[in-house]
Amino acid sequence: MNITFNRVSANYQLGPIKQENILRDLTAEVLPGSFTAVIGPTGAGKSSLLKLINGLLLPSVGEVSVGEVVFTAKASKEALKQVRKRVGMAFQFPEHQLFADTVYEDLAFGPRNFNMSEKEIETTIKEVCQLTGIDRSLLERSPFSLSGGQQRRVAIAGILATKPDILVLDEPAAGLDPEAKKQILDMLYDLHTAEKLTTLMVTHDMDDVAYYADDAIVMAEGQIKAHQDVRTLFANQDLLDQYQLDVPTALSLQQQLEAAKGQRLKNRALTLTELANGLIEEGWV
Amino acid sequence: MNRLIIGRYFPGNSLIHQLDPRFKLIFVLYFIGLLFFLDHFFLQVIFFILTLVIMMMTRVSLSIYIRGVRPLIWLILFATVLRIITTRGGVVYFDVGFLTVSHFGLLSGLYTFLRFIEMIFISTVLTLTTKPIDLTDAIYFLLKPLRYLYVPVEELSLMLSIALRFIPNLLDETEKVMNAQRARGMVFGEGNLLEQMRALTPLVLPLFAHSLKRAEDMADVLEVKGYKSGEKRTHYRALIWGFKDTLGVVLMLVLMLVVISFNI
Numbered sequence: 001m002n003i004t005f006n007r008v009s010a011n012y013q014l015g016p017i018k019q020e021n022i023l024r025d026l027t028a029e030v031l032p033g034s035f036t037a038v039i040g041p042t043g044a045g046k047s048s049l050l051k052l053i054n055g056l057l058l059p060s061v062g063e064v065s066v067g068e069v070v071f072t073a074k075a076s077k078e079a080l081k082q083v084r085k086r087v088g089m090a091f092q093f094p095e096h097q098l099f100a101d102t103v104y105e106d107l108a109f110g111p112r113n114f115n116m117s118e119k120e121i122e123t124t125i126k127e128v129c130q131l132t133g134i135d136r137s138l139l140e141r142s143p144f145s146l147s148g149g150q151q152r153r154v155a156i157a158g159i160l161a162t163k164p165d166i167l168v169l170d171e172p173a174a175g176l177d178p179e180a181k182k183q184i185l186d187m188l189y190d191l192h193t194a195e196k197l198t199t200l201m202v203t204h205d206m207d208d209v210a211y212y213a214d215d216a217i218v219m220a221e222g223q224i225k226a227h228q229d230v231r232t233l234f235a236n237q238d239l240l241d242q243y244q245l246d247v248p249t250a251l252s253l254q255q256q257l258e259a260a261k262g263q264r265l266k267n268r269a270l271t272l273t274e275l276a277n278g279l280i281e282e283g284w285v
Numbered sequence: 286m287n288r289l290i291i292g293r294y295f296p297g298n299s300l301i302h303q304l305d306p307r308f309k310l311i312f313v314l315y316f317i318g319l320l321f322f323l324d325h326f327f328l329q330v331i332f333f334i335l336t337l338v339i340m341m342m343t344r345v346s347l348s349i350y351i352r353g354v355r356p357l358i359w360l361i362l363f364a365t366v367l368r369i370i371t372t373r374g375g376v377v378y379f380d381v382g383f384l385t386v387s388h389f390g391l392l393s394g395l396y397t398f399l400r401f402i403e404m405i406f407i408s409t410v411l412t413l414t415t416k417p418i419d420l421t422d423a424i425y426f427l428l429k430p431l432r433y434l435y436v437p438v439e440e441l442s443l444m445l446s447i448a449l450r451f452i453p454n455l456l457d458e459t460e461k462v463m464n465a466q467r468a469r470g471m472v473f474g475e476g477n478l479l480e481q482m483r484a485l486t487p488l489v490l491p492l493f494a495h496s497l498k499r500a501e502d503m504a505d506v507l508e509v510k511g512y513k514s515g516e517k518r519t520h521y522r523a524l525i526w527g528f529k530d531t532l533g534v535v536l537m538l539v540l541m542l543v544v545i546s547f548n549i
Contacts (some may be wrong), residue, residue: 056464081470089468096458097465099490109487113470144494162470 001067001086001165001198003053005224008062010052022222023048026062030200035192037209037230038202040219041244047092049219050168053200055080055085066166068200085114088164092171094140094155095131098143103134103154106143108164124161132157150178156184160191167192173208185212210234210248210270218243235268250275257284274282294412300529301343302414306423308530313411315537320400325547326392329399335540336403343414353409354402361401369394417449422524440514447503455492462491 010023021159022047030036038046047229051057052064053074064071069083079091091097100106104125111121129136138146144155156172172188173181189212192199203209209216209230216233220228226233233239234251247255257279258264265282269275279285301309323329340350354361374389380454412420425442463473466487473484 051464054468056467072490077472081472084468084470087468089465091465091468092460094465096491096495097462097469099487099494109466110469113472158469242538 001032002065003166003198003200004028004065005052006063006065008052008059008064009059010048020168023052023157024222026052026224028217028224030198032198033196034214035189035199035201035212037213037216038200038219039204039206039209039216040225044219045222047170047221048222049217050170050200050202053166053168054084056089063211077222081114085162086164087166087168088159088162090156090159090170090172092157094159094172095143095148095151096159098151098155101142102140103146105138105163105255106154107139107158107161109268110158114162121161124136128157128161131160131191132200133183140229141168149176152176152184156188166264167197167199167201169199171202171204206246206248218245230270231268234270254278287452293412294416295343295345295349297344299342299414299415300463301339301410301526303529304414304533305524305525305526305530306415306419307426307526308533309411309415310420310427312533313407316407316540317404320403322544322548323396323400328359328544328547329396332403333399336406339410340406343410350406350409351441357405359399361398364470365398365400368397399474408529414473417452418446418522419524421446421449422520426524437514439516439518451496451499455496456472458492458495459488462488464516468512 005026005028007024008026011156022159026049038049040046048057048220052059052071053066055071058071058073060073061189062072066083067086068080071079071083100109107125107128108121109258111124116124125139128134129139134150134153134157138150138154142191143151146154152172159167167188169188173184185208188199188201191197201208201213213230215227215229218233218239223246226239226245228236239245240247248270250272252273253277254265254269261284263283265278267274267278307546320332321434323332341348367385369390372390372393373385373387376388377385377391378391379386415423421442425438428436428438428441467473471484471487473488475482476484482526
């Protein structure tokens with residue numbers, strides 16, 4: 001489903017003093033089926049951009065359209081409900097939203113809000129558990145008795161249970177150990193490809209961008225500074241320097257090798273596999 | 286969540302900001318106490334003007350104060366109306382059964398209204414211009430004598446300062462959890478009272494669970510850092526009583542004299 005921002009500005013109230021227009025004049029189009037990374041320094045407005053997509057933050061100027069629903073400064077309750085059903089949104093540390101007596105009840109919370117029948121809910125939960133690797137035996141346990149990694153899974157499963165077409169993820173793997181992080185991101189990526197979802201993900205890890213994303217939105221000071229495909233982005237060293245963005249591990253290694261050897265490789269590698277292939281091709285190893 | 290003004294600190298460097306928190310705390314309690322002895326119209330005017338002057342001296346815009354009153358406005362209006370219709374005396378304008386609108390009633394209704402407003406304004410002055418942590422220190426200082434009655438004043442003040450410290454976090458978290466549940470299709474503030482109360486579970490429970498967890502962590506950290514209860518402590522932030530504060534005390538005495546002279 002298409003997501004477009006058309007000259008959007010939004011006030012995001014922080015504290016009793018209103019900060020004016022924290023998001024300024026955003027124009028962007030996210031194509032259906034794409035995996036878009038949202039990157040930039042802290043306080044750039046990345047999370048606020050995500051909130052615009054499901055109407056948790058409404059534009060003060062301009063319009064946001066998600067599929068055929070259009071948000072302006074005023075949005076009807078119907079439009080909000082419609083969009084929130086289609087957009088699954090995982091905030092930072094989504095396990096903080098768990099509340100129900102049992103994992104099952106928590107997973108059923110979203111679907112019930114969107115008026116799915118109990119029968120539908122049961123089948124959906126079965127599917128979602130399989131997808132996210134939640135053991136059926138956990139369904140009757142209290143979510144608070146689970147480990148951190150499991151809680152994160154349950155929380156994400158609770159978001160997937162509403163069967164969204166668009167996934168909006170705010171650092172879904174923050175604070176997890178490397179193993180759990182890879183599992184969660186791989187799972188989300190597989191789901192993204194299998195269900196042809198449109199996914200936006202805020203991340204600070206450039207390796208995530210290199211491995212999973214098709215394109216990236218670079219934000220700074222409440223504005224979209226660039227929106228380009230990942231390869232173009234990492235080829236543009238000036239842009240990366242300007243917004244203090246790191247490069248993926250593979251590229252960083254490549255740069256160190258190039259500096260040591262005084263020669264350059266033909267292509268910029270984004271993943272370790274690419275780097276290995278490049279090194280073999282050029283006969284460096 | 287941002288409507289809540291009481292308890293928020295506004296950084297600044299006005300005269301009021303510079304006063305000793307102990308003085309400010311005592312003054313506010315004293316001022317609120319005096320408000321109950323204003324039986325004369327002239328006194329009401331003086332105190333109202335005084336409140337406004339103090340508010341202006343903080344250099345915080347008036348709209349912030351008004352926002353502080355807003356959540357309580359229905360309560361205030363209720364008390365005012367109750368006062369008006371139940372008080373008799375002077376010229377009666379309107380009289381049906383037990384409902385009476387009289388000259389005297391209107392006047393005491395006005396007094397009630399002003400008293401409420403001034404109470405909120407003056408306590409907002411205190412919290413807007415005093416860092417919560419300074420306020421805790423002031424409370425600690427004033428409670429100190431209770432130590433002789435074996436009241437654990439040290440622990441109470443630590444608890445208070447920790448509690449105050451986490452209010453902003455709690456507010457931020459509330460907003461986050463609210464947004465997360467909204468994203469899952471929850472609609473807040475809809476339906477009848479019972480439904481609305483039920484709708485609070487998905488909001489309150491995560492907050493509660495998280496706060497408990499944090500409290501445990503906090504207790505561990507205190508212990509790791511060697512905190513022991515019942516020890517004698519020195520203070521990192523010292524409160525300094527200045528000349529301005531003494532002047533303030535003089536003002537308090539003058540106010541008392543004025544109120545007494547009108548009440549005789």
